[in-house]
Amino acid sequence: MWLAVAVLVGAGAVTLLVRSMGAYAQNVTGPSLVEHLLWGAAVSLPLAVRRRFPMTVLLAVSVAFLAGQSRQVADNLVPSIALFTAIYTVGAWSQDRGRARVARVGVIVVMFGWLGFNLARFMLRPEPPPFEGAVGPLDPVLASVLYGVAFNVLFFLSAYYFGGTAWLSARRKEELEHRAEELRRSQEQNMRGAVVAERVRIARDLHDVVAHHVSVMGVQAGAARRVLDRDVELARSTLRTVEDTARTAIGELRGLLGVLRAEPAEPALGEPVAQTSSPGLDQVPELVELARSAGLTVAHGTYGDPRPVPEGVALSAYRIVQEALTNVVKHAGAGAADVRVRFLEKELEVEVTDDGRGAPTAGGGGFGLVGMRERVAVHGGTLEVGPRRDGGYLVRARFPA
Structure with a gap:
């Protein structure tokens, strides 16, 4: 205007x-x-x-x-x-x-x-027309024609060129703004995804740490209450196990909280953040002994040639065994369980079976089996859970190693 x-x-x-x-x-x-x-x-x-x-x-x-x-x-x-x-x-x-x-x-x-x-x-x-004062080498009429043509060529080409240049400049600017907006949205989405993933990881670790030890403590405390009047020494031993389990749970909780409060390290792609103090395959026998102290008969075996595995894989395998034994103690009504760790050619396999009811445990409807699936999925592994053909329940996880 x-x-x-x-x-x-x-x-x-x-x-x-x-x-x-x-x-x-x-x-x-x-x-x-x-x-x-x-x-x-x-x-x-x-x-x-x-x-x-x-x-x-x-x-x-x-x-x-x-x-x-x-x-x-x-x-x-x-x-x-x-x-x-x-x-x-x-x-x-x-x-x-x-x-x-x-x-x-x-x-x-x-x-x-x-x-x-x-x-x-x-x-x-x-x-x-007269061209007074014309002193150049060219004919005045020819010079006038050439001047008019050259001026108009410059005039129209400038209008054409600068119009197209303005269009291209505006288009590039629009594309840059669009890409910047897409990048901003992608960053926001990634940040939200990272926050959700971290919350899920924290919830999973808290569940694994607390649920197992508290379940064992509950079983041990119940056993101590039942034998308190008949066998004082057995009751004391059982309460001592409860005390040790509580200390272990507190230690693991402190370690987890220390991870949350520390400056984040740069993990490898697909690997959870793991500290050198995180439990691994070497601590699986401790889980077995803890389950035995709750009155469960547990067999434990390691098959294949043991070899080092990534710390994240070792932690996930430990947590799956821990959750599986917790479910056996709490829900399966089983008298015996079998824990096996297999070092296959290209995989690490952990398997927990029991002789209980063979039906999905209460943990399957809560966070236990969900946490197992998440831990296996992080490493690109597979998880098999369900009733066994000859009775009882099976939990088998395989990790690329």
Whole structure:
């Protein structure tokens, strides 16, 4: 809008100046002042909506420009500025790039046709205009033609080029803003996912640490209560086991809290954050002894050639054995269990079976089996759980090692 107003005011001012100086094109006075001002408005006012209707504005300005030229208006400067702006706007703002290219080229061809017509008419005049003071090596008429052609080539190519450049610049800017927004959303999503994953990991570790030891403590405390009046020594031994189990649980909780409060280390891809104090396969016999102290007959065996495994895998295998034994003690109603650790050629396998009811334990409906699946999935392993064919329940996990 403001550009159109500025061009309109400029057209009026230049018209008044040209008429006041008597500097008419081709030495012809042309139309009246009112008609001059109307032609200035015709090429200026369409620019107010140039961004909304760039193609229509280009057509309107081009027609007004040629019509004004045919009427031999005194001012050529402001109409040229308006035409330049219209060509530039189509290149910079038109959404249909094919039509924009055709429209600009078409207008430029028409304008050069009009220029050729005027040059031919100029050169074929019966009396060529005098060129007073012409001292150059070229013929004055030829020099005038070359000057007009060179000026118009530069004029129209500039309008075409800068319009296309503005379009490309705006497009790149839009793409950068879009990519920046996508990156911001991706970062936010990753942050939310990391927070959720960390909360799940903390919940899983807390469950593994607390549930197992508290379950054993509950069983031991119940046994101590039942034999307290009949066998004081057995009750003391059982309570001592409860005390030791409580201390172990507190120690593991302190270790877990220390991990949460410490500065995070950079883990390997797919590996949970593990500390050197984290339990592993070497502590599986302690789980077996703890389950035995709860009155469960537990067999334990290691098969294959033992070899070092990644600490994260060792921790996950330990936690799965721990959760499986916890479920056996709490829910299975079993009298015996079997814990096996197998070092296969390319895998580490841990297996816990029992002779209990063989139905899904209460842990299957809570967080226990969910935590097992998550631990196995982190390492790309497999988990098999369910009733055994000959009775009891099976938990078998395999980790790539």
